[in-house]
Amino acid sequence: MSETAGVPAAPAPQAPAPQAPGPQVAMDGDSGLPWVHVSPRLATARTIALLLTLLPFALASGAVAVFLWRWAWVGVAALALLALWGIWLIRRQVAFLTYAELPEEIAIRRGRMFRTLVTVPYGRMQYVDMQSGPLARRFGLASVEIHTASPSSGGDIPGLPVAEAEALRERLAARGESQRAGL
Amino acid sequence: MSEHHPDGDGLRAATHTPAPGETSDRTPDDGAGWQRFHPLTPLLRGGVMLVGAAGYVLSQQFDRIFGTAPGGEDDPIMSHLRIAAAITAAVIAVTVLGAWLSWRAARFRVSPHAVELRTGILFRQHRHIRYDRIQSVDIVRPLIARLFGLSEVRVVAAGGADSRAALAYLDGTRAHDLRDELMDRAEAANAPVARADGAGELTDTSVGAQGVPPLAPADGTPAAPGAAPTSTSAAAAARGIPLVLVRIPNARLVQSALFHGAAVFLAIAIPLTVAAVLLDWPGVLPVLGPAVLGVGANHIGSLVKNANFELSQARDTLKVRRGLTDLRSSTVPLGRVQAVQMRQPLLWRAFGWWRMQVNVAGVHGAGDDEGEDLLLPVGETEEALAVLALVFPDTDLDLARRAIAGEGPQPGFVGAPRSARWLDPRSWQRRGYAVTDHAVVVRGGWLARTAQWVPHGRIQSARLTQGPLERRLGLADVTLVSTPGSVVPVIAHLAAGEAERLVSEQIGRSAAARRRTGARRAGTAPDLAHPPIS
Structure with missing residues (x-):
C-alpha cells in the first residue's frame, strides 16, 4: 500500500509531485520565501527590560562595594559584562527572528546558536491571540500567538508593530477558518 | 478541539428548571428529558466515609477482643472513643445528607445536540458537551460502586479537566446503553453527511442488536422508523457484538512486570534496604526506603490496574x-x-x-x-x-x-x-x-x-x-x-x-x-x- 520516501507513489495524489516542488523551508538563507523580520524595536524593548532587571542588583552590589567590601566591584563588573552579553544576544535573537506566510502554513524561525524552525499549518490552528505587555505597548509592539491542539507547537511571533500584528491575526484567522481540518 | 468552555454555548436557552419533587429516576421526569441518577448515588458518594467508619469500628472491636484497650464504663479512653465515634457518625450523616441533596439536584439529559449535566444546589452548574466535541465516553466502576452494580459514565471533551462530565451513578446496563448512545451520537455529529440518515442509524443502535429498548429516550431526535441504516451488515455485526481482539493473560502481565526496570531496581534495592535495617548502616534507609516504596507501589499499582486487560x-x-x-x-x-x-x-x-x-x-x-x-x-x-x-x-x-x-x-x-x-x-x-x-x-x-x-x-x-x-x-x-x-x-x-x-x-x-x-x-x-x- 505505501511507498517509501524515495519512491514517488504513482496512483496516490501525493502533494509534492504535482504541485511543483512546494515551498522549501531552510534554516539558512531565504530560499525564495517571503521571510519577514520582526521589528527591531523589539530589541530595544527587550534591552530595556534586561537593564531594568539587572539594575537593582548592580546598585546593591555597588552600594556594598562603596560602604562595606571593595571586592564587590567585581560583582558590578560581572553584571556589566552580563548586560553587554545580553544586549548582544538580544540583538542577534531579534535579527534572526523571522516568519513567512506560506500558502498552507506559517513558518517561524528563531535563534542563532540554538535554532528553531516551526511550521504550523493554517488548518491546524485552533485560535490566534494577540498580546501586548506594558513595555511592548510603549514601543507599539504586540505579539501574535498561534495555538494548535498541542501546547508544544510553540507558534508565537513577538515584536510585531501593532497594526501589522492585527492584520496578521486577521489573515491567520481567516485562513484558519477556510482551511480548518478536524482533529 | 474546543476553544470554548463546554458550558455556555448552544442550548442553554432551551433548558428549563424542572419543578421540585419529581420522582423516579428511570423515566424522564419532564418533557425536556431530564433524568436522575441512581438513588443509591448519595450512599456511594459517602461510601469512602462509610468504609472508613466501618474500619474504625472494627479496629475498636479488635481492641476489645484482644484486650489491649482496658474495658470499663468509666475508662477515660473509652469515653473519648465514644465522643470520637459520635463525631464520626455525625460527619457521615452530614456527608450522606449533602450527597443526597446534591443527588436530588443533579440531572442529566441527552438532548439533540449535546449531553447536559446540571448539578449543584447553591452554586448551580450546567455543563454542556456538544456531541461533536466529545472525544471519548468511558465507564468507570470504583470498587464500592461495583459491589452495587453501578457505574459512572464519564464524558470527555477536548480541552482539559474542565471539559468532562461525570454522570454518576447509573446501573450497569443503563450505563452501557448510555455510553453506546453517546458514542453513536458523537460519531454521527462528526460525520455531517451521514446526518441525513444518521437519525435512522441512531434509532437502529439504541434499539440495539441486543434487543434492549432504549432507556434514554431519543428526545427530539426524529425516530424515523423506516429510515434505512447506512452501514453495511458487517459493520452492524461489529456494532452489535463487541469483538474481543486481544485478551492479555494475567500471567503474562505478571511476567512482564518482573522483566521490567522497576522490578530489577526492586530486586537490588529491597535486599539492600533490609540489610541496611538489619546491619544498621547509616544513610541508606532514608535514601532507598522512599524510593523502594514509591517504585514498588507504582509498579504494583499499574499491575493491578492493567489486570484482566x-x-x-x-x-x-x-x-x-x-x-x-x-x-x-x-x-x-x-x-x-x-x-x-x-x-x-x-x-x-x-x-x-x-x-x-x-x-x-x-x-x-x-x-x-x-x-x-x-x-x-x-x-x-x-x-x-x-x-x-x-x-x-x-x-x-x-x-x-x-x-x-x-x-x-x-x-x-x-x-x-x-x-x-x-x-x-x-x-x-x-x-x-x-x-x-x-x-x-x-x-x-x-x-x-x-x-x-x-x-x-x-x-x-x-x-x-x-x-x-x-x-x-x-x-x-x-x-x-x-x-x-x-x-x-x-x-x-x-x-x-x-x-x-x-x-x-x-x-x-x-x-x-x-x-x-x-x-x-x-x-x-x-x-x-x-x-x-x-
Whole structure:
C-alpha cells in the first residue's frame, strides 16, 4: 500500500509531485520565501527590560562595594559584562527572528546558536491571540500567538508593530477558518 | 478541539428548571428529558466515609477482643472513643445528607445536540458537551460502586479537566446503553453527511442488536422508523457484538512486570534496604526506603490496574476493559487517534513483547487519565501489529516490522548520518524515519526500542531544532508535534539537509492528507476509512 520516501507513489495524489516542488523551508538563507523580520524595536524593548532587571542588583552590589567590601566591584563588573552579553544576544535573537506566510502554513524561525524552525499549518490552528505587555505597548509592539491542539507547537511571533500584528491575526484567522481540518 | 468552555454555548436557552419533587429516576421526569441518577448515588458518594467508619469500628472491636484497650464504663479512653465515634457518625450523616441533596439536584439529559449535566444546589452548574466535541465516553466502576452494580459514565471533551462530565451513578446496563448512545451520537455529529440518515442509524443502535429498548429516550431526535441504516451488515455485526481482539493473560502481565526496570531496581534495592535495617548502616534507609516504596507501589499499582486487560472493537471504537479492584473501561474512537507508539523495554525483547500507546485528542494520559492511552500493556508482536493495522488501516506491515526491529540503513528508512555517533554513540543506528502514503514512521531507541506512527493529516505542526554542537556536526532534530500524550514523535540527529527536506515535504504531504480527510468527511463514504476488521 505505501511507498517509501524515495519512491514517488504513482496512483496516490501525493502533494509534492504535482504541485511543483512546494515551498522549501531552510534554516539558512531565504530560499525564495517571503521571510519577514520582526521589528527591531523589539530589541530595544527587550534591552530595556534586561537593564531594568539587572539594575537593582548592580546598585546593591555597588552600594556594598562603596560602604562595606571593595571586592564587590567585581560583582558590578560581572553584571556589566552580563548586560553587554545580553544586549548582544538580544540583538542577534531579534535579527534572526523571522516568519513567512506560506500558502498552507506559517513558518517561524528563531535563534542563532540554538535554532528553531516551526511550521504550523493554517488548518491546524485552533485560535490566534494577540498580546501586548506594558513595555511592548510603549514601543507599539504586540505579539501574535498561534495555538494548535498541542501546547508544544510553540507558534508565537513577538515584536510585531501593532497594526501589522492585527492584520496578521486577521489573515491567520481567516485562513484558519477556510482551511480548518478536524482533529 | 474546543476553544470554548463546554458550558455556555448552544442550548442553554432551551433548558428549563424542572419543578421540585419529581420522582423516579428511570423515566424522564419532564418533557425536556431530564433524568436522575441512581438513588443509591448519595450512599456511594459517602461510601469512602462509610468504609472508613466501618474500619474504625472494627479496629475498636479488635481492641476489645484482644484486650489491649482496658474495658470499663468509666475508662477515660473509652469515653473519648465514644465522643470520637459520635463525631464520626455525625460527619457521615452530614456527608450522606449533602450527597443526597446534591443527588436530588443533579440531572442529566441527552438532548439533540449535546449531553447536559446540571448539578449543584447553591452554586448551580450546567455543563454542556456538544456531541461533536466529545472525544471519548468511558465507564468507570470504583470498587464500592461495583459491589452495587453501578457505574459512572464519564464524558470527555477536548480541552482539559474542565471539559468532562461525570454522570454518576447509573446501573450497569443503563450505563452501557448510555455510553453506546453517546458514542453513536458523537460519531454521527462528526460525520455531517451521514446526518441525513444518521437519525435512522441512531434509532437502529439504541434499539440495539441486543434487543434492549432504549432507556434514554431519543428526545427530539426524529425516530424515523423506516429510515434505512447506512452501514453495511458487517459493520452492524461489529456494532452489535463487541469483538474481543486481544485478551492479555494475567500471567503474562505478571511476567512482564518482573522483566521490567522497576522490578530489577526492586530486586537490588529491597535486599539492600533490609540489610541496611538489619546491619544498621547509616544513610541508606532514608535514601532507598522512599524510593523502594514509591517504585514498588507504582509498579504494583499499574499491575493491578492493567489486570484482566481486554481490548475489543465495536464499530469505530476500541474499548479497553481492565482492572482488578476498580474495573475501568475506556473507549478510543479509531478516527481520533493522533499517533501510535510501540515500545519494547530491553528485557522484553526475548519475549517479543510490546507496549502500545496512543495519543487521543482530549485524553492526556496523565494524572487521572493515567493509562487511558494504553492499547496494550504487554502484547506479542503479532497482536501489536494487528492492533496497529486496525488503528491505521493503511499501515505497511512489512515496513512496521522493519521499524520495530531494524537497525542501520534499511530500505525506506532515512537514518542518522555517521556523524551522529558523537552525540549518540549507540542509538544513532536505530534512529530514523520512513514516509508512507499515510504516515511518518519514526524508529528509535537502543536498549528500549520504540517505533511511532503519525499520520500526515494528524501532525499539528513541525519543528526543526539545531543546537551549536549539532550545527558543527551538520545535524538537526525534527519534532512532529502531536496532541499532548505519551507519544512524542521526535526524529533526532538527522543530517541537517535531510531534516529541512523532511519538514518542507511534510508541508505538502500534511496539507494533501488534510484535504483528503476533509473531502471524505464532506463527501462520499464516511466509513471507508475503517473497514471491519479482517
